[in-house]
Amino acid sequence: MRVRPGTHILWRREGSSQVHADPRLTVVLDGLTLEEQRLLDGLERDLSEQGLLARGRELGIRPPRVRELLGMLDASGALEHERDPTVDHHGLAAELDHWSRVARHDAHELLARRRGAVVAVLGLGRLGLLVASGAAAAGVGTLLVEDRGRVRRDDVGLGGYTLRDVGGQRGERARGVLRLTHPHLRTSAPPRTRPDLVVLVEQDVSDPVRLRPLVREDVAHLLVVAREVDVVVGPLVTPGRGPCGRCVELHRTDGDSRWPALATQLLGSPARGVEACTALLAAGTAVGQVLAYLDGRPVAAAGTSLSVDARRPVPRTQQWPVHPQCGCTGLPAASRAVAARA
Numbered sequence: 001m002r003v004r005p006g007t008h009i010l011w012r013r014e015g016s017s018q019v020h021a022d023p024r025l026t027v028v029l030d031g032l033t034l035e036e037q038r039l040l041d042g043l044e045r046d047l048s049e050q051g052l053l054a055r056g057r058e059l060g061i062r063p064p065r066v067r068e069l070l071g072m073l074d075a076s077g078a079l080e081h082e083r084d085p086t087v088d089h090h091g092l093a094a095e096l097d098h099w100s101r102v103a104r105h106d107a108h109e110l111l112a113r114r115r116g117a118v119v120a121v122l123g124l125g126r127l128g129l130l131v132a133s134g135a136a137a138a139g140v141g142t143l144l145v146e147d148r149g150r151v152r153r154d155d156v157g158l159g160g161y162t163l164r165d166v167g168g169q170r171g172e173r174a175r176g177v178l179r180l181t182h183p184h185l186r187t188s189a190p191p192r193t194r195p196d197l198v199v200l201v202e203q204d205v206s207d208p209v210r211l212r213p214l215v216r217e218d219v220a221h222l223l224v225v226a227r228e229v230d231v232v233v234g235p236l237v238t239p240g241r242g243p244c245g246r247c248v249e250l251h252r253t254d255g256d257s258r259w260p261a262l263a264t265q266l267l268g269s270p271a272r273g274v275e276a277c278t279a280l281l282a283a284g285t286a287v288g289q290v291l292a293y294l295d296g297r298p299v300a301a302a303g304t305s306l307s308v309d310a311r312r313p314v315p316r317t318q319q320w321p322v323h324p325q326c327g328c329t330g331l332p333a334a335s336r337a338v339a340a341r342a
Helices: 034-044 049-059 063-075 085-089 093-103 108-115 126-137 172-183 208-216 245-255 259-267 274-294 331-340
Strands: 009-013 018-019 029-030 118-122 144-145 199-201 221-226 231-237 304-307 310-321
Touching: 009 034, 018 274, 029 063, 034 049, 034 063, 049 063, 049 259, 085 093, 093 108, 108 274, 118 126, 126 172, 126 199, 126 221, 126 274, 144 172, 199 208, 208 221, 221 274, 231 245, 245 259, 245 310, 274 304
Parallel strands: 118 144, 118 199, 199 221
Antiparallel strands: 009 018, 018 029, 221 231, 231 304, 304 310
């Protein structure tokens, strides 16, 4: 038993101590004796319950009171009872400690859920590899990455590509970069494995040819589109619930009748890089939405686009209702699949 790394027990004044420094997490313990505060101050090192009871006796604190104090700390998420040794080995200690503090209880189950998740990232320029690297660092167990394009000079640096990767196939080089940094990561899966989430990283406009199979097979997917001066993250599409990528395109056509002609031209535009600050902001935003979806937390990009760029560090949001002409939510999932195949 120990105080969870990164968690503070602070002396406020005589008779009052505080658990956590963050105001959103703070728990104040009032009515403490000086000896009880001294006991709490000594919790920074590993101690068994028996060791704490013995220390309490030295300070004149009865065992029931020691257990009561420990219960208060435990309820605030401050205590760690046991740590899976693989967490430190895989470099996930910061993840475990952070989410345990947020949830006020041990987050091993959350990490196990991420470890069992399968996420596909399609599109592996600077931005796509940043997204994949962030998901791997957060504990996602299997990443299926694919891009048949070639690594460009402006892909190097952020995310992990080096100068030696320039000219190599992005998918192959990305898998090597990810495995080198995250040895526990799986970059392949058995045939017909169904990803929990697909991240589509594209330029200028989403390709409808890539979107249709995902909707048809009811695979959740996050759209990430690098435009000329910003990156649009979202919506995160859960087929049959909320708007899909085609809904977005239909809404844009409602606003500009010539949009389909423009979008068709944009699909064939030459590849270009993403500015460094914008790529970092967008990748962080995208990884946050991926993890929220896998963890079962609220997803800001559900039915919403989050636009980020170097000029505005706070995302601009655009909500997208289901378009009445799309029909993506009009049929049960099985019927949609049959209709699409037909």
